[in-house]
Amino acid sequence: MSPERVDRIATGVILGLAGLVGLVILSLLIYILAMGLPNISWHFLTANAESFAAGGGIRDQLFNSLYLVVLTLIVSVPLALCAAIYLSEYAPENRWTQMLRLAIEVLSSLPSVVVGLFGYLVFVLQFGFDFSLLAGALALTILNLPILTRSCEDALQQVPYLQRQAGLGLGMSKWRVTTKIVLPAALPGIITGAILSAGRIFGEAAALIYTAGQSSPAINYADWNPFKPTSFLNPMRPAETLAVHIWKVNSEGLVLDARAVSNGSAAVLIITILLFNLVARYVGHRIKQRLAK
Numbered sequence: 001m002s003p004e005r006v007d008r009i010a011t012g013v014i015l016g017l018a019g020l021v022g023l024v025i026l027s028l029l030i031y032i033l034a035m036g037l038p039n040i041s042w043h044f045l046t047a048n049a050e051s052f053a054a055g056g057g058i059r060d061q062l063f064n065s066l067y068l069v070v071l072t073l074i075v076s077v078p079l080a081l082c083a084a085i086y087l088s089e090y091a092p093e094n095r096w097t098q099m100l101r102l103a104i105e106v107l108s109s110l111p112s113v114v115v116g117l118f119g120y121l122v123f124v125l126q127f128g129f130d131f132s133l134l135a136g137a138l139a140l141t142i143l144n145l146p147i148l149t150r151s152c153e154d155a156l157q158q159v160p161y162l163q164r165q166a167g168l169g170l171g172m173s174k175w176r177v178t179t180k181i182v183l184p185a186a187l188p189g190i191i192t193g194a195i196l197s198a199g200r201i202f203g204e205a206a207a208l209i210y211t212a213g214q215s216s217p218a219i220n221y222a223d224w225n226p227f228k229p230t231s232f233l234n235p236m237r238p239a240e241t242l243a244v245h246i247w248k249v250n251s252e253g254l255v256l257d258a259r260a261v262s263n264g265s266a267a268v269l270i271i272t273i274l275l276f277n278l279v280a281r282y283v284g285h286r287i288k289q290r291l292a293k
Contacts, residue, residue: 036267084152108146136212155189213238
């Protein structure tokens with residue numbers, strides 16, 4: 001058999017398997033949307049969850065998920081960016097660096113339920129945060145930090161080394177080259193990685209069951225004081241997110257229209273994650289175009 005024929009057969013097999021995987025994923029998305037979209041309405045998105053029997057909604061759960069994404073990114077992005085700058089620009093290639101990269105890879109493969117139990121023991125019990133948005137954000141930071149660090153590091157390493165040499169040749173310090181040349185050039189990749197990680201945070205459930213809690217007390221959306229217990233900005237209040245809400249509705253069986261609520265919530269979750277991905281691509285493309293001018 002000629003090499004050209006082997007190449008064509010291998011290419012066909014790879015394309016066929018890739019198409020099969022894509023078909024399975026697309027079928028799953030279509031099924032979730034087809035089952036959930038008929039249950040989505042303006043009332044479903046804006047009403048609270050206290051009147052499920054009368055057709056309640058997911059307003060609080062949706063807001064809690066978005067607010068948790070913001071809190072997690074506030075904590076994880078600076079840490080991941082600092083770690084990526086060190087690994088990409090300053091860390092020597094030795095055994096310590098290899099161990100550090102191995103630790104990041106191992107941490108990225110931890111099951112989310114293990115991270116949730118760790119967050120429960122450390123943040124909820126040891127630090128006394130109780131079930132709160134802050135405890136959930138810290139647990140998701142542990143879960144999100146390895147992937148976000150690798151994403152930021154890859155974005156920094158894609159900047160051509162000649163740009164670094166040009167800055168050093170002009171007499172700039174290493175830090176000024178990193179902050180004035182490398183970081184702006186890598187900004188599209190960093191922002192894209194942060195937005196994509198936000199999608200993963202939004203869909204996380206297992207780690208939040210043990211840290212953010214499974215209940216949402218009454219929230220006052222008119223109270224902007226984050227230190228008041230009922231304020232929607234209070235990070236120390238327990239908060240049921242949308243993903244946890246889907247699990248709770250299906251597991252407890254206390255909601256009369258549990259199937260409709262679950263299907264609608266799952267569709268909202270999928271649509272929001274798709275929007276995160278589309279926004280990440282659009283923002284990265286726009287920033288790259290602007291920097292190229």
